[in-house]
Amino acid sequence: MNERRQAPPALRRAALLSMCAATVLALVNLPDDELPVPWLLAFTLPGAVLGLWSRLREHPLRRAVLAVAMQATACYGALELVGPMTRPAALACTILPPLAFATARNQDTESSLALFLGFCVMLVGIILDGVHLPLLIAYGVAAMLTMMTTTQLRDHASSGLARGLAPARAPSRLRDLATLSSLLLGGLVAALAVDRTLSCLPSPSRSSGGDGAGDAASMSVGLDDSFVLDSPEGVLAQLNGEQLVRARHHDGRPISPALYLRCGFFAVPGMDRWLIGRLDLAPVSDADIHRLSDPLPGVPLEHLELERYAGASKFVFLPGRTRALEGLHDLSIDPLREWVRPTETFDERYTALYQDVEMPLGELRPSPNARQMELTSVPRALDQAAIEVLLQRWQVDTDPRNAMERIAAGLAQHCRYDRSEPTGPFQHRLENFLFAEQDRHGYCMHFASAAALMLRMRGIPCRVAVGLYGGVADRSDPTARIYGSQHAHAWVEVALADGFAVFDPTPPSLRGRATAPVADDAEASAPEVEFEQPLLEPLLRQLREALSLPWTWAIGLAAALLLAALPRRRASAPALTAAHTHVPRTARRLLERLLRLLARIGHRHQPGRTLEQLADELQRAGHLPAAVQDALVAYQEVRFGGRTFDGEHRARLEAGIVAARALVAEFAADGQPAVT
Amino acid sequence: MTPRGKILLWLATLAGGAAWLGGDANARLAAAMLATPLVIDFVAKQRRLHDTAVRVTPRRTQAGAVFVESLQVEHRGRAPLRGCRLTEARTMRGSPSVLLPPLLPFTPARFEVRQRSMVRSHQLERVFELRTQWPLGMFETQAIVPAAADLITEPAREPVAQATIDAAFEAEIAPRERSLLPGPEFAALREHHLDEDARGVHALRSAALGTLVRRVTRGRTPRDVGVVLDLRRPPGRGHGLGLRRAERCLGACADLVEQLTRRGATARVLVIASEPERIEVRGPAQLTDLLTLLAEASLAAHHPVAAEHLAEFATMQHTFWIAAGGYFRAPDQHGLAGKVTLIGREYP
Incomplete structure (x- = not known):
């Protein structure tokens, strides 16, 4: 019967290449510092050699013995070369030998296995070292190509040969390429849409942070309310959008670039992650004005109008020493800690009443509620002795003012600001930030968390605050400032007797600079130049805002799935091209005249009907004189028969018209046709 | 959904559930990466597969014989049809389906496929099945496409021994000068x-x-030979028994009539089924009719045959009685004056 055929060599090569690419990309995504190259080779080479060694397939025992020997040798070599690896890397390495084996062996069912194992390795790399977007996209493309090619290979393997007799036309290579590209592009968009959709689902862990008002004693916080040092996650990552908040003073005074807008804080320290800690929430406040604390006597209240855009609608931004909030409803508030979150996200504008108080010159007294607010503890895993050495070197004492100044100066000298994660031999980012031998670098989160821990070690209560800083002047209103995710920042708030005071250990020129640390500073302080906004800019801004909303992606995904599931309209066959025969205008005119005459006796020529059908109808009705029939034939001879419209044809058509006219006259005279 | 798709859906669901419960971005990313092939495959999979037309000419074959069928396939969807496998349950049982090359919309393509019909039958409609897993193999689309074309599967020939035929014609009067060799x-x-x-x-x-x-x-082949194909079961015989013998008898009948026609004889065939049917086979046209009748024949319950149906055979010198239903002792045989050769007893 139909013999099974081998897949085309090009397809087999493409399948092999795409699978190898996916595997290699997954391996490349593993962090070098966690899993050095010798260890990577030690866990992949033996498996790959065994997979390629086809002679051993019939001898499983020999293969097992050889595998153990090779693996042991490779591990010993790697151990001698680079020493032991970390525990997470060791866990990741359990997947590597089967991955290498399945990839190298490359048999029917093993491509799926290799793809799955590669996916696991990719995921481990992401967990260990975060997302490297280009690598991830490349891996996605390779994985989709692998799935496509393996599907085709399986089709070939399970099908017989159909000998093509006359395959009319195959899709062009360009069309194939376009289809492939659209699939790959669609895959990337679909991945983003699914990710965004999942992020906007009401997760139990996330919702506990928002509606925990009823739990007055304490609230458990989810990952969104954490301050993660070793990944781009956490509350700062929730601030998405180039324009998040617009701030302006009620009286039109310009906003200072040094204004800190806090949207969250973290009190419980960790080596990799700070947590919000205990909250003592008051019942949900539905008043128009929410009082947080009593204002200091003699200091005027400033009215700061804040307008939140889509990416920041679930946060409330507070300037330092905020005393009251206006224009917000349904708030969960912890007045002691100045923690505010809306339970609904309907209100876009509100006013914060705050007091712009400089740090007093005299002695700073810590807050008496510091212990209640859990602002003094340090993590157990923290190497306090090592930090103590730094503190002593920087001559940091227990006076808050002295401690803040010395720590800021010491950190500025000891560490370098860089928008990359601290790297080094230690397990935790914070330790690498402080104690790496060569390049100690980090960004605001690391500066703030290190400074906060040092302050606490000196007994000064403090916490890490996150929010927005800097901003850019609004082009339409230079007194206002607009903050975006590029202005996300972290700093320290020291709990003093009269409230929380801002202490920012990040070097001043680098605060609130997410992307361009240098160029933007001048912009922050320089006056803005008014220029005309392009017409498309508001539209593009709205589009960007809409795309930054997860619901947009969720709705798009749902719409795509719905459209795909709906029955599609049947495709219409391509219209047959009519023969383009030139019929002289005279002939057409004569025919039209004839048809008009025939219509007068009730035989209207309908569109879409042929002249032959009309002749049949006339014949059946007995209204077809020979001259009329001959005229119709004469026209068809010219129209389709390739005859030229000469005198003879003209005469035949005219004779038909005469006959039709006579027919009409007879018909009009007695209502009966003369011709039968 | 294919097994691959089911596994991926399970994994994506697990990862999505973990992302939802824990709010972990890595779990969310894993769920997104796992769900992406499902989404893409669902959106891009081939739809309107049933808009594909398969054209095939009428076919006459013998049961179990391999033939090469020429198919014309035309896809009438919007997008090209890719990775489509074609099979016909009746004629491609146990053999792999056929992978069609990509088909452009409204562009017919012709293919040759090796097929084999195993069951004697007369089908007025060919039923083809199209399946595709393009592009990522997570979902399989399937469509049943009928094609109005006769498929006549004649019974597989059961050779009737030459000796049996010759022995039946022993009594035929031969010319004096004929040779002593057997046969015509x-x-x-x-x-x-x-x-x-x-x-x-x-x-x-x-x-x-x-x-x-x-x-x-x-020589010894008479001019007219009677053939009675008795499809009646014996009295009291249940359904489902003797089917294999019936098939062999039908094959023997076809072979016998073919041999007789080849020898120049006219075969007067009476098929005794639910309704007796008579055919006089003089040449290929009538032979084709008979073979079609045999392709449609089925065993009938026992019933007496009206005498007028057998009246023609009563005067014939030679009659082959093929007891396809296993009714070997039919009393109707005794009413025939000429020599009656019974076929069918030898088949188990």
Whole structure:
């Protein structure tokens, strides 16, 4: 019967290449510092050699013995070369030998296995070292190509040969390429849409942070309310959008670039992650004005109008020493800690009443509620002795003012600001930030968390605050400032007797600079130049805002799935091209005249009907004189028969018209046709 | 959904559940990466597969015989049809489906496929099945496409022994000068008619004369031979028994009539089924009708046959009685005056 055929060599090569690419990309995504190259080779080479060694397939025992020997040798070599690896890397390495084996062996069912194992390795790399977007996209493309090619290979393997007799036309290579590209592009968009959709689902862990008002004693916080040092996650990552908040003073005074807008804080320290800690929430406040604390006597209240855009609608931004909030409803508030979150996200504008108080010159007294607010503890895993050495070197004492100044100066000298994660031999980012031998670098989160821990070690209560800083002047209103995710920042708030005071250990020129640390500073302080906004800019801004909303992606995904599931309209066959025969205008005119005459006796020529059908109808009705029939034939001879419209044809058509006219006259005279 | 798709859906669901419960971005990313192939496959999978038309010419074959079918496939969807596998349950059982090359919309393509119909039957409609897993193999689309075309599966030939036929014609009066060799003997040449079996054409004489002439044999093959195909079951015999013998008997009937026609005899065939049917086979046209009848034949319950149906056979000198239903002792055989040769008892 139909013999099974081998897949085309090009397809087999493409399948092999795409699978190898996916595997290699997954391996490349593993962090070098966690899993050095010798260890990577030690866990992949033996498996790959065994997979390629086809002679051993019939001898499983020999293969097992050889595998153990090779693996042991490779591990010993790697151990001698680079020493032991970390525990997470060791866990990741359990997947590597089967991955290498399945990839190298490359048999029917093993491509799926290799793809799955590669996916696991990719995921481990992401967990260990975060997302490297280009690598991830490349891996996605390779994985989709692998799935496509393996599907085709399986089709070939399970099908017989159909000998093509006359395959009319195959899709062009360009069309194939376009289809492939659209699939790959669609895959990337679909991945983003699914990710965004999942992020906007009401997760139990996330919702506990928002509606925990009823739990007055304490609230458990989810990952969104954490301050993660070793990944781009956490509350700062929730601030998405180039324009998040617009701030302006009620009286039109310009906003200072040094204004800190806090949207969250973290009190419980960790080596990799700070947590919000205990909250003592008051019942949900539905008043128009929410009082947080009593204002200091003699200091005027400033009215700061804040307008939140889509990416920041679930946060409330507070300037330092905020005393009251206006224009917000349904708030969960912890007045002691100045923690505010809306339970609904309907209100876009509100006013914060705050007091712009400089740090007093005299002695700073810590807050008496510091212990209640859990602002003094340090993590157990923290190497306090090592930090103590730094503190002593920087001559940091227990006076808050002295401690803040010395720590800021010491950190500025000891560490370098860089928008990359601290790297080094230690397990935790914070330790690498402080104690790496060569390049100690980090960004605001690391500066703030290190400074906060040092302050606490000196007994000064403090916490890490996150929010927005800097901003850019609004082009339409230079007194206002607009903050975006590029202005996300972290700093320290020291709990003093009269409230929380801002202490920012990040070097001043680098605060609130997410992307361009240098160029933007001048912009922050320089006056803005008014220029005309392009017409498309508001539209593009709205589009960007809409795309930054997860619901947009969720709705798009749902719409795509719905459209795909709906029955599609049947495709219409391509219209047959009519023969383009030139019929002289005279002939057409004569025919039209004839048809008009025939219509007068009730035989209207309908569109879409042929002249032959009309002749049949006339014949059946007995209204077809020979001259009329001959005229119709004469026209068809010219129209389709390739005859030229000469005198003879003209005469035949005219004779038909005469006959039709006579027919009409007879018909009009007695209502009966003369011709039968 | 294919097994691959089910596994991926499970994994994506697990990862999505973990992302939802824990709010972990890595779990969310994993769920997104796992769900992406499902989404893409669902959106891009081939739809309107049933808009594909398969055209095929009427086919006449023997049960179990391999033939090469020529199919014309035309896809009438919007997008090209890719990775489509075609199969026909009746004629491609146990053999792999056929992978079609990509088909552009409204562009017919012709293919040759090796097929084999195993069951004697007469189908008025061919039923093809199209399946595709393009592009990522997570979902399989399937469509049943009928094609109005006869498929006549004649019974597989069961050779009737030459000796049986010759023995039946022992009593035939032979000319005095005929040879002593068994079987028919050359008598003369005559003009060949187009509806006759070409195997009787005398090649050398045709070439010499410039027109087709055929051999006329004489001897122990009578001019008219009766063939009674009795599809009745014996009284009290249940359904489902003796089917294999019935098939062999039908094959023997076809072979017998073919041999008789080849020898120049006229076979008067009576098929005793639910409704008795009579065919006089003089040439290929009638033989085709008979074979179609045999392709549609089925065993019938026991019932008596009206005498007028057998009246014609009562006077014939030679009658083959093929007891396809296993009714070997039919009393109707005794009413035949000539020699009756019973076929079917030898088949288990």
